[in-house]
């Protein structure tokens with residue numbers, strides 16, 4: 001994987017690919033798909049995620065104040081649905097679904113090594129998270145698989161750089177046509 005300069009990291013998520021967010025606190029580890037999120041500022045990159053505080057992983061994020069936002073390949077849709085239809089209170093998803101993890105540099109939160117990219121970040125406002133279910137995150141590092149991104153996703157040359165978008169109710173779209181208005 002190669003590091004993405006933090007000034008360019010917003011381009012990993014500018015088109016709102018579906019995320020798998022992961023976090024760890026002491027003996028609890030959680031992961032869940034997140035479709036509802038938006039960038040708030042380019043640099044420093046801040047992101048707002050809408051995550052229900054009833055979710056197991058949300059509680060881990062509020063306790064550890066850290067998370068990773070992993071971008072799964074479209075071929076990982078089964079994993080997305082497995083993680084999105086089970087709860088960490090009942091099952092360790094990392095063990096049950098064989099999710100491989102690695103260490104980030106700037107947080108304790110694990111990243112998913114089988115995904116295309118990840119951004120790691122810190123929770124900025126616990127009260128906003130607990131009272132309004134808005135997780136405001138400041139990104140501290142970003143990494144991507146080497147052949148997928150060069151300042152932008154290479155969707156015109158690499159079909160693996162096409163990601164999932166949740167339409168709702170278990171229906172998805174995958175990135176389509178590439179258009180460059182500067183050419």
Ligand SMILES: Cc1cc2nc3c(=O)[nH]c(=O)nc-3n(C[C@H](O)[C@H](O)[C@H](O)COP(=O)(O)O)c2cc1C
Pocket residue numbers: 018030031032033034035036037050051052054055056057058080081083084085086087088089166
């Ligand atoms: C495709 C997809 C997208 C989802 N997006 C969100 C989201 O943006 N926010 C949220 O709170 N839950 C979202 N969910 C629901 C949680 O991911 C789901 O309830 C999950 O099982 C919670 O796991 P946990 O309790 O182990 O944390 C989504 C589920 C799916 C399948």
